[in-house]
Amino acid sequence: MQSKPIALTVLDVLSVIGIGAATYFALVFAPTEAVMGNVQRVFYFHVGTAWVGMVGFVLAAVAGVVFLITKDLKWDRLEFAAVEVSAMFFFITIALGSIWARPAWNTWWTWDPRLTTAAVTELVYIAYFMLRAGIEDPEKRARFGAVYALLGGLSAPVTFMVIRLFRTIHPVVIGNQSAAAQGGFDMESGMLIAMFVAIGAFTILFVDLIWHRVRLAKLEATVEEIKLKNSI
Amino acid sequence: MKTSAPSLFSAALAIARKDLAAEFRSRELISAMLVFAMLVILIFNFALELDVGVRQSVTAGVLWTTFAFAGTLGLNRSMAVEKDRGCMDGLLLAPVDRSAIFFGKALSNLAFMLLVEAIVLPLYALLYNETRVFKLEFLGVLALGSIGYIAVGTLLSAMSAQTRTRDVLLPILLFPVAVPVLLASVKASGGIIAGLPFEEILVPLNLLIVYDVIFVAVSFMIFDFIVEE
Numbered sequence: 001m002q003s004k005p006i007a008l009t010v011l012d013v014l015s016v017i018g019i020g021a022a023t024y025f026a027l028v029f030a031p032t033e034a035v036m037g038n039v040q041r042v043f044y045f046h047v048g049t050a051w052v053g054m055v056g057f058v059l060a061a062v063a064g065v066v067f068l069i070t071k072d073l074k075w076d077r078l079e080f081a082a083v084e085v086s087a088m089f090f091f092i093t094i095a096l097g098s099i100w101a102r103p104a105w106n107t108w109w110t111w112d113p114r115l116t117t118a119a120v121t122e123l124v125y126i127a128y129f130m131l132r133a134g135i136e137d138p139e140k141r142a143r144f145g146a147v148y149a150l151l152g153g154l155s156a157p158v159t160f161m162v163i164r165l166f167r168t169i170h171p172v173v174i175g176n177q178s179a180a181a182q183g184g185f186d187m188e189s190g191m192l193i194a195m196f197v198a199i200g201a202f203t204i205l206f207v208d209l210i211w212h213r214v215r216l217a218k219l220e221a222t223v224e225e226i227k228l229k230n231s232i
Numbered sequence: 233m234k235t236s237a238p239s240l241f242s243a244a245l246a247i248a249r250k251d252l253a254a255e256f257r258s259r260e261l262i263s264a265m266l267v268f269a270m271l272v273i274l275i276f277n278f279a280l281e282l283d284v285g286v287r288q289s290v291t292a293g294v295l296w297t298t299f300a301f302a303g304t305l306g307l308n309r310s311m312a313v314e315k316d317r318g319c320m321d322g323l324l325l326a327p328v329d330r331s332a333i334f335f336g337k338a339l340s341n342l343a344f345m346l347l348v349e350a351i352v353l354p355l356y357a358l359l360y361n362e363t364r365v366f367k368l369e370f371l372g373v374l375a376l377g378s379i380g381y382i383a384v385g386t387l388l389s390a391m392s393a394q395t396r397t398r399d400v401l402l403p404i405l406l407f408p409v410a411v412p413v414l415l416a417s418v419k420a421s422g423g424i425i426a427g428l429p430f431e432e433i434l435v436p437l438n439l440l441i442v443y444d445v446i447f448v449a450v451s452f453m454i455f456d457f458i459v460e461e
Contacts, residue, residue, distance in 0.1 A: 068454070117411075120411045123407075123408040124408040127404045127408055131392075131395065134395035134397045134401055135394070136396070140394070143457050144458070147454050147457055150450070150454065151387075151388075152408075154409075154446060154447075154450065155411065
């Protein structure tokens with residue numbers, strides 16, 4: 001059993017401070033949006049979690065490719081950790097979006113292209129867990145997981161592209177938005193700062209959680225090995 | 233006498249020919265897919281009350297759902313046959329490139345799917361008096377959509393055949409990943425039936441072609457990792 005690295009402890013503390021700061025910036029520091037009022041404040045965490053969600057899926061696809069080339073199981077552990085943490089963050093993104101959509105669009109959910117692709121992305125990663133659960137051999141599990149993470153990573157870009165291809169009511173805050181978008185707003189500098197604080201805080205938390213998950217996965221592998229040895 | 237290994241193309245064709253020959257003798261796959269497809273359309277008929285007004289807007293969706301479902305049936309079966317009777321090991325032992333196995337299986341799967349489509353389309357046209365499904369553009373989109381769907385489906389069926397849950401897993405793995413292809417196909421073919429101008433169909437059509445290329449290329453490249461033992 002290896003001891004916990006100091007850098008990880010530092011990262012733990014930093015993520016707690018970061019989330020605290022992001023909460024302050026989102027709820028107190030950022031100016032209240034003129035039309036939507038306080039409910040717009042959900043936006044900062046929505047963007048923060050969406051950001052790490054997408055980054056994690058890309059990271060998983062890259063780690064999957066590296067695993068297929070190197071056949072080193074540590075990349076498989078990174079890939080699995082990235083998918084698990086990101087799937088959770090992405091789910092939080094959808095839930096937060098839903099909370100915002102209720103007052104802004106007058107509905108919890110709508111089958112808008114952006115929302116649909118978000119739901120599909122989430123389903124891809126649920127399927128990923130089911131695939132892994134169905135395979136006993138760790139090496140084969142890693143191989144198949146890597147292939148599926150790569151395929152999932154290819155479908156994720158559609159989530160980004162689709163709002164520029166189809167008419168959607170989901171607002172785009174950065175860049176040009178669709179004429180049909182509802183609930184968009186121009187960002188003041190205070191809002192911009194709060195958004196970047198949230199993105200930074202969630203990035204630190206994301207790295208921290210992945211590190212923990214990778215260490216846990218290593219322990220799981222050790223347990224599996226010991227069990228196998230004792231059964232012989 | 234020539235002893236060199238066959239080229240990728242001829243090896244793939246040989247595998248596809250083997251599948252087709254086996255199928256034409258037993259006819260178990262095609263008949264199952266066909267009956268299943270007709271049942272799905274039947275269920276849609278009373279689930280959606282397919283009268284004249286509704287039909288206009290949902291024909292593309294109904295047809296694509298039917299083909300996607302029937303497609304998984306065929307994909308599952310064609311890989312399960314290889315696995316159950318140990319044929320896959322024989323194929324892997326053959327002195328050909330592994331990609332040839334992928335292309336061979338994909339070709340025969342595509343042939344089955346197109347055959348089912350070729351029989352279901354006229355039946356649908358007859359039953360619902362909908363001749364617009366024979367437009368050349370519509371058939372083109374159907375072919376393009378089937379190519380992308382089968383490419384990624386063949387890869388995933390080779391994967392799901394080796395897991396504990398097998399047949400149950402394939403649709404769960406395949407549908408979310410194939411969404412870009414299905415979505416673009418439904419949009420494009422729906423637009424063609426509604427008689428939209430070509431510029432409006434071009435957006436989903438481009439998406440469809442892009443994903444066809446991506447899925448065929450990626451499946452071709454990573455199939456090796458699925459079958460290695």
